[in-house]
Amino acid sequence: MERVHFDVIVVGAGPAGVTAAAGVARTGASVLLLEAGAYAGAENWSGCVYFAENLVHPDAFGPEAMDGAPFERAVVRRGIGATDGDTMVGMSHQDASTFQHCYTVLRPAFDPWWAERARQLGATVMPGTTVTSLIRRGGRVAGVHTERGPAYADVVFLAEGDASHLVRYEGLERVQSPDFMQGVKVVLNLPASEIDRRFGLAPGEGAAWELMVRNPSLAGRSLHLNMGAFLYTNRDSLSLGYVVPLSNLAKNFKGNHEDLLAWVRTLPGIAEYVEGAEVSAFGTKLIRTGGLTQAPILVEDGLAVGGSACGLGIDIPCPNFTGPASATGLYFAQAFRDMARTGKPPSAANLTALYLDRLRQSRY
Numbered sequence: 001m002e003r004v005h006f007d008v009i010v011v012g013a014g015p016a017g018v019t020a021a022a023g024v025a026r027t028g029a030s031v032l033l034l035e036a037g038a039y040a041g042a043e044n045w046s047g048c049v050y051f052a053e054n055l056v057h058p059d060a061f062g063p064e065a066m067d068g069a070p071f072e073r074a075v076v077r078r079g080i081g082a083t084d085g086d087t088m089v090g091m092s093h094q095d096a097s098t099f100q101h102c103y104t105v106l107r108p109a110f111d112p113w114w115a116e117r118a119r120q121l122g123a124t125v126m127p128g129t130t131v132t133s134l135i136r137r138g139g140r141v142a143g144v145h146t147e148r149g150p151a152y153a154d155v156v157f158l159a160e161g162d163a164s165h166l167v168r169y170e171g172l173e174r175v176q177s178p179d180f181m182q183g184v185k186v187v188l189n190l191p192a193s194e195i196d197r198r199f200g201l202a203p204g205e206g207a208a209w210e211l212m213v214r215n216p217s218l219a220g221r222s223l224h225l226n227m228g229a230f231l232y233t234n235r236d237s238l239s240l241g242y243v244v245p246l247s248n249l250a251k252n253f254k255g256n257h258e259d260l261l262a263w264v265r266t267l268p269g270i271a272e273y274v275e276g277a278e279v280s281a282f283g284t285k286l287i288r289t290g291g292l293t294q295a296p297i298l299v300e301d302g303l304a305v306g307g308s309a310c311g312l313g314i315d316i317p318c319p320n321f322t323g324p325a326s327a328t329g330l331y332f333a334q335a336f337r338d339m340a341r342t343g344k345p346p347s348a349a350n351l352t353a354l355y356l357d358r359l360r361q362s363r364y
């Protein structure tokens with residue numbers, strides 16, 4: 001690594017990391033954005049309806065930032081329903097202004113665009129670089145070890161995502177076994193015009209369906225699965241998947257995910273929309289849940305933890321995890337700006353007052 005000291009190091013180029021890097025770069029400070037994947041988004045497998053309200057905040061990428069962004073469709077219609085597998089009750093609401101800032105995206109295409117915008121704002125972006133541990137000196141976090149050598153900073157923003165490996169290895173967990181959900185998704189190819197017809201959309205408009213699945217029966221057996229299924233319209237494909245608490249899955253389902261996904265395809269409220277669409281990609285990831293009661297230690301001297309490693313997310317009425325994740329990036333950048341302006345060091349006390357309090361007071 002050529003330059004080894006930065007004002008800020010951000011670990012992870014997901015929604016939290018890119019928002020933080022952009023916001024810090026805007027202040028004129030030096031920021032290094034480290035991403036383990038070959039490129040930002042390479043390892044990301046969200047649904048995804050991306051909540052972009054924090055990306056377009058003036059303290060992050062700015063109001064014009066969505067112009068030219070490679071989202072799939074702008075969401076104008078959302079539906080929620082509940083099913084036991086045989087019958088379904090639900091409703092949908094169509095109004096573009098209600099779903100302002102909601103976009104369907106394919107993360108491997110969407111995320112690199114934001115990392116590049118962060119680079120244009122002045123961040124140093126290093127993909128293909130895994131952070132292996134934090135560097136601690138004199139009782140504070142002073143940088144990170146990576147597979148490509150160490151890098152140092154006044155403050156590290158750890159935004160490594162749901163699995164939160166570093167959070168655990170660095171002793172930041174406050175509960176032994178935080179709650180996780182399993183998220184599984186396939187991309188199903190379907191021509192854009194057929195998507196428009198099936199969902200009643202104009203070209204470019206997007207729809208997102210969410211289904212609560214409660215105690216269904218599968219192959220004649222009753223399953224005590226409490227899952228959420230989702231169906232999102234991309235440009236010329238659909239994202240279909242489900243999320244289910246790991247504890248619930250382990251207790252109540254012994255089969256494999258392909259069977260579960262094949263069955264989700266047949267659910268009322270989904271089957272008619274996905275008929276004939278062919279699978280082009282499959283993936284699965286963990287989603288950390290648990291909220292603030294299971295949040296790890298979020299600040300130390302020289303360290304702030306952000307993004308989905310905090311376990312923050314909104315389930316009802318629509319899953320919103322990208323919003324809280326990017327909010328932590330925004331609040332961290334604002335906290336950094338305020339500390340820099342007033343000459344305060346990034347101590348645990350100052351990060352609590354300026355970063356965590358913003359998060360606590362937010363709607364997330």
Ligand SMILES: Cc1cc2nc3c(=O)[nH]c(=O)nc-3n(C[C@H](O)[C@H](O)[C@H](O)COP(=O)(O)OP(=O)(O)OC[C@H]3O[C@@H](n4cnc5c(N)ncnc54)[C@H](O)[C@@H]3O)c2cc1C
Nearest residue numbers: 012014015016036046047048049131161183307308321322
């Ligand atoms: C199937 C599924 C569907 C979902 N659908 C939705 C949805 O519709 N709407 C929604 O809002 N949310 C959804 N989510 C959740 C959403 O994906 C996450 O909440 C969000 O991506 C969290 O953002 P983040 O920036 O915290 O982490 P991430 O997006 O996971 O980004 C973390 C980044 O850090 C990198 N990284 C990890 N460890 C290291 C390391 N040691 N060194 C360097 N880099 C590292 C990773 O490669 C990754 O790029 C879904 C999740 C799943 C699994």
